[in-house]
Amino acid sequence: MTTDARTAAQNSAVAQLRAKGKKQKPSLLQLPGLVAISLYMILVAGITIISVANHVASPIYLVFPVFFIAGALGMLLLLRWAWALTLAAVALMSGSFLWGFSTQHSLRSLMQGLLNLAFFLYLVRADVREKLR
Numbered sequence: 001m002t003t004d005a006r007t008a009a010q011n012s013a014v015a016q017l018r019a020k021g022k023k024q025k026p027s028l029l030q031l032p033g034l035v036a037i038s039l040y041m042i043l044v045a046g047i048t049i050i051s052v053a054n055h056v057a058s059p060i061y062l063v064f065p066v067f068f069i070a071g072a073l074g075m076l077l078l079l080r081w082a083w084a085l086t087l088a089a090v091a092l093m094s095g096s097f098l099w100g101f102s103t104q105h106s107l108r109s110l111m112q113g114l115l116n117l118a119f120f121l122y123l124v125r126a127d128v129r130e131k132l133r
Contacts, residue, residue: 091120
């Protein structure tokens with residue numbers, strides 16, 4: 001009977017520790033990839049702004065940096081809407097760069113497309129989605 005009482009006490013202690021562990025807020029330090037992706041999105045926004053300022057791209061492209069920066073800052077706050085926005089942006093950029101590689105055979109487009117694909121695969125992981133609010 002004492003062994004059953006000890007086992008029950010240990011099981012309840014383990015359950016309490018697990019409950020405390022799940023209640024803790026997720027930290028950004030647990031997901032260093034989100035920081036890297038956020039910095040990348042800010043970099044892409046800056047490059048887009050510079051290309052519009054140098055008249056390489058149309059001014060309509062200034063809409064995208066707003067969304068890139070909003071997604072990047074929201075990802076740093078672990079917000080689910082920012083995850084969805086960033087996921088869509090990375091997926092579309094990956095497709096765009098890989099299509100550019102297939103038509104122009106540019107190594108730069110291939111590298112950017114594969115980098116965006118790696119970011120996409122990181123963002124769709126289950127442990128990343130679980131930690132978002």
